[in-house]
Amino acid sequence: ATAHFNVAELLGKHLKKDCLIILNPGRTFGALKFHNIFKRLNPDNQSLIAEAQTTIYTSRKIAEDHVLILALKDEVLLSTLDPSINHRLHDMLPPILQKHFKIAKSSIQTSIGNVGMILHCAPVLFNVGWTENSEFNYKHYVEGISPSIAKFLEKMDDERIAVSKVLGCEVETTFSWLKRSYHVEGDSLYEAIINNRAYQNIDAPNTLEHRYIMEDVPFGLVPLEAVGLYFEVDMSHTTLIIDLANKLLDVDFRAQGRNLENLGMGNGDENLWELIKRRPAACE
Amino acid sequence: ATAHFNVAELLGKHLKKDCLIILNPGRTFGALKFHNIFKRLNPDNQSLIAEAQTTIYTSRKIAEDHVLILALKDEVLLSTLDPSINHRLHDMLPPILQKHFKIAKSSIQTSIGNVGMILHCAPVLFNVGWTENSEFNYKHYVEGISPSIAKFLEKMDDERIAVSKVLGCEVETTFSWLKRSYHVEGDSLYEAIINNRAYQNIDAPNTLEHRYIMEDVPFGLVPLEAVGLYFEVDMSHTTLIIDLANKLLDVDFRAQGRNLENLGMGNGDENLWELIKRRPAACE
Numbered sequence: 243a244t245a246h247f248n249v250a251e252l253l254g255k256h257l258k259k260d261c262l263i264i265l266n267p268g269r270t271f272g273a274l275k276f277h278n279i280f281k282r283l284n285p286d287n288q289s290l291i292a293e294a295q296t297t298i299y300t301s302r303k304i305a306e307d308h309v310l311i312l313a314l315k316d317e318v319l320l321s322t323l324d325p326s327i328n329h330r331l332h333d334m335l336p337p338i339l340q341k342h343f344k345i346a347k348s349s350i351q352t353s354i355g356n357v358g359m360i361l362h363c364a365p366v367l368f369n370v371g372w373t374e375n376s377e378f379n380y381k382h383y384v385e386g387i388s389p390s391i392a393k394f395l396e397k398m399d400d401e402r403i404a405v406s407k408v409l410g411c412e413v414e415t416t417f418s419w420l421k422r423s424y425h426v427e428g429d430s431l432y433e434a435i436i437n438n439r440a441y442q443n444i445d446a447p448n449t450l451e452h453r454y455i456m457e458d459v460p461f462g463l464v465p466l467e468a469v470g471l472y473f474e475v476d477m478s479h480t481t482l483i484i485d486l487a488n489k490l491l492d493v494d495f496r497a498q499g500r501n502l503e504n505l506g507m508g509n510g511d512e513n514l515w516e517l518i519k520r521r522p523a524a525c526e
Numbered sequence: 527a528t529a530h531f532n533v534a535e536l537l538g539k540h541l542k543k544d545c546l547i548i549l550n551p552g553r554t555f556g557a558l559k560f561h562n563i564f565k566r567l568n569p570d571n572q573s574l575i576a577e578a579q580t581t582i583y584t585s586r587k588i589a590e591d592h593v594l595i596l597a598l599k600d601e602v603l604l605s606t607l608d609p610s611i612n613h614r615l616h617d618m619l620p621p622i623l624q625k626h627f628k629i630a631k632s633s634i635q636t637s638i639g640n641v642g643m644i645l646h647c648a649p650v651l652f653n654v655g656w657t658e659n660s661e662f663n664y665k666h667y668v669e670g671i672s673p674s675i676a677k678f679l680e681k682m683d684d685e686r687i688a689v690s691k692v693l694g695c696e697v698e699t700t701f702s703w704l705k706r707s708y709h710v711e712g713d714s715l716y717e718a719i720i721n722n723r724a725y726q727n728i729d730a731p732n733t734l735e736h737r738y739i740m741e742d743v744p745f746g747l748v749p750l751e752a753v754g755l756y757f758e759v760d761m762s763h764t765t766l767i768i769d770l771a772n773k774l775l776d777v778d779f780r781a782q783g784r785n786l787e788n789l790g791m792g793n794g795d796e797n798l799w800e801l802i803k804r805r806p807a808a809c810e
Contacts, residue, residue, distance in 0.1 A: 368654040371664070374672030380655070380662075388658030390734060390774050397773070450674060482769055489681070489763060490674050 243269035243461035244453070250276045254283030261289045262334045264320065268293025269461040270353045271500055273323050274517065292331060295319040295355040298342040300440045313440035315423040317344035321352045325522050348521040350411040357416045359462025360399050361435075362454035365391055366447055367486045373447055382454075383441035392432035398479040399431070405466055408473040411521050450491055459487045460499025468502045469514065527553035527745035528737070534560045538567030545573045546618045548604065552577025553745040554637045555784055557607050558801065576615055579603040579639040582626040584724045597724035599707040601628035605636045609806050632805040634695035641700045643746025644683050645719075646738035649675055650731055651770045657731055666738075667725035676716035682763040683715070689750055692757040695805050734775055743771045744783025752786045753798065 246265065253263065263280075265272045273293035280291065300313040320343040321328055328345050335343060346352050365386045366373055372380055380386055387395070399416045406413040420426055420434040428434035435441060447454055463484050470477040488495055505514050530549065537547065547564075549556045557577035564575065584597040604627040605612055612629050619627060630636050649670045650657055656664055664670055671679070683700045690697040704710055704718040712718035719725060731738055747768050754761040772779055789798050 365655065368652070369656055370652040370675055371649060371670040371672045372653055372656040374674055375669055377669075378662075378664075385659055385661075386655040388655045390658055391654055393776075394774055478769075479773060482766065482773060485762075485766055486770070489766065490678055492677075 243267075243272055243457050246272055246276050247279060250279035251283065253289075254280045257284060257287055257289065259289075260287060262331070263289050263291045265291070265293040266298060267296045267356065267358065268349075268352060269457065270356050270359065270465040271349075271505055271514070272353070272461070273321070273349050274353075274505060274514070275500065277323055290322050290327065290330070290334070292320055292322045293349060293352050294343065295346070295352040296357055298339070300444070302444065312443065313424065314342055316342060316425075317422065318342060319344055319346040319352050319355055321346035321349040323349050323517060324520060325349070326520075348411045348517065350406065350409045350517055350521055351413055354402060354406040354409065354411070354466065355413040355419075356462055357419050359458045359466060360395055360402060360416045362458040363463060363487065364395060364398060364483050366450065366452070366454050367483060367490065368394075369446065370450065370490065373450065376448065379448070380446050381442065382444050382446035383435050383438065384444075386446050387432070387435050389432050392430065392435065394479065396431050398483065401470060401475065401477050401480050402466060404475045405470045405473070405477075408475055409469070409518055409521075455487055455491065459484060459495045463487075464496050464499030464501060465505060468496075468500070468505075472502060527551075527556055527741050530556055530560050531563060534563035535567065537573075538564045541568060541571055541573065543573075544571060546615070547573050547575045549575070549577040550582060551580045551640065551642065552633075552636060553741065554640050554643065554749040555633075555789055555798070556637070556745070557605070557633050558637075558789060558798070559784065561607055574606050574611065574614070574618070576604055576606045577633060577636050578627065579630070579636040580641055582623070584728070586728065596727065597708065598626055600626060600709075601706065602626060603628055603630040603636050603639055605630035605633040607633050607801065608804060609633070610804075632695050632801065634690065634693045634801055634805055635697055638686060638690040638693065638695070638750065639697040639703075640746055641703050643742045643750060644679055644686060644700045646742040647747060647771065648679055648682060648767050650734065650736070650738050651767060651774065652678075653730065654734065654774065657734065660732065663732070664730045665726065666728050666730035667719050667722065668728075670730050671716070671719050673716050676714065676719065678763065680715050682767065685754060685759065685761050685764050686750060688759045689754045689757070689761075692759055693753070693802055693805075739771055739775065743768060743779045747771075748780055748783030748785060749789060752780075752784070752789075756786060 265276060273291050277291050295318055298315050298318045299311045301309050301311045304310045320331055325348045331345055368391050369386050372378055417431045417434055424438050424440055426434050426438045428437045463480055467477045467480045467484060484495055549560060557575050561575050579602055582599050582602045583595045585593050585595045588594045604615055609632045615629055652675050653670050656662055687699060701715045701718055708722050708724055710718050710722045712721045747764055751761045751764045751768060768779055
């Protein structure tokens with residue numbers, strides 16, 4: 243999400259053909275932000291801009307020119323800003339990728355369905371000493387997420403689900419998403435995480451200046467909280483994690499991130515109200 | 527501090543002689559709470575009730591009947607509720623302990639001077655995964671407190687100092703306290719902690735249900751925040767840590783702990799306003 247702005251500018255300036263542009267992942271309201279930048283520079287281009295709820299692969303960079311794909315997820319949700327044209331998306335995908343994407347009802351579903359903001363930020367902030375200590379490494383998911391942390395994540399996740407409900411397009415819990423995407427067993431979020439084979443070897447960050455904070459707070463939790471508070475949803479767990487990130491990194495992520503103003507509310511661009519209006523009845 | 531209530535009841539019921547009772551440590555407003563329970567049960571007893579800013583020793587229980595004293599601190603502040611009789615305290619101490627205590631100006635100084643609430647709570651909450659993972663142990667101070675955590679602690683500490691100022695009895699910073707008590711070198715709180723030989727082998731808790739949370743949040747941070755907010759001091763770092771503890775342990779530490787009501791504000795008992803009125807001019 244940190245590169246969306248630059249990529250939108252580059253494509254906006256140079257793209258001649260109509261294409262399908264997939265933000266994989268969009269994080270929260272990525273397609274909306276991308277659309278506004280791209281269309282300003284290239285208003286006549288009819289490219290479809292879509293966002294995925296998360297990446298379709300779990301992977302790690304293992305060298306400057308090597309990436310290790312640890313798992314391919316099934317049925318990652320995908321949507322454009324206009325759900326009435328979403329049916330065209332599936333056929334436009336390369337056949338080999340088709341089973342890994344699933345057409346969503348609305349980009350509300352892909353944006354609020356962003357599970358990275360739940361799984362990434364809080365565990366790092368609940369393991370700062372371990373993260374910053376150069377003598378220790380740990381596995382982000384299976385060692386860093388303890389039972390108390392997993393319970394906290396469930397409560398944060400409840401806030402995310404409540405926001406999706408108030409936007410009229412309910413998303414599944416992170417627990418259900420894990421079971422569906424990775425086919426893991428378990429009776430709680432903690433168990434589903436611990437039992438996920440794809441998570442066994444994922445190292446934790448060794449600094450707070452990592453995308454798990456620098457991307458997922460401003461482009462995930464900040465817009466989630468902004469929309470939730472606008473609709474008077476209890477966002478106290480989400481708020482706590484943003485406050486913690488702000489204080490530990492001495493950054494104002496709410497000012498830098500996708501806050502309501504930054505989402506184009508109230509000006510002539512595509513904005514969140516349009517997305518809400520445009521959601522299909524099936525969402526409700 | 528979790529035992530103060532029971533000890534005050536026991537002594538209140540059975541103590542016949544006038545003695546010196548030292549709460550070592552009192553945590554925040556321990557002498558005030560102890561006094562109110564004790565005097566209700568034993569109003570004629572003239573025992574002096576004093577509180578220490580912290581314990582005079584750094585120690586760990588190593589078996590059911592063994593304690594290892596890692597260091598004896600110098601000049602730990604000590605005060606009764608009535609600073610005009612504090613001069614009697616020194617001579618009442620066993621000679622071998624005299625150098626380890628220093629007579630304070632007021633119990634505001636010993637209560638707000640409680641450094642445990644700064645050094646204990648936040649590092650545990652910033653290392654929850656490490657703490658709860660049974661496969662790993664770590665040293666609370668020298669491994670658990672990273673540069674970012676130490677910076678956060680300095681900001682929490684600024685809030686504590688601001689509360690002491692508003693109460694008219696300024697206390698020293700945790701950094702100065704470490705240098706004075708342990709004679710350590712260092713240019714920042716982080717360096718002073720890392721360089722403290724007495725801290726090298728102090729293990730971290732392996733559960734959140736440890737006195738670093740269960741005692742230091744309700745009997746340290748909660749009264750500090752309550753008094754600070756009453757006087758409109760910015761307590762945002764302290765607030766964040768109490769909120770985190772509440773949410774991670776699913777406990778309302780503000781309701782359970784030494785909040786303003788619990789400190790006897792407004793009823794006939796000794797209360798905080800009396801302490802403030804009674805502080806000597808030298809405090810100001």
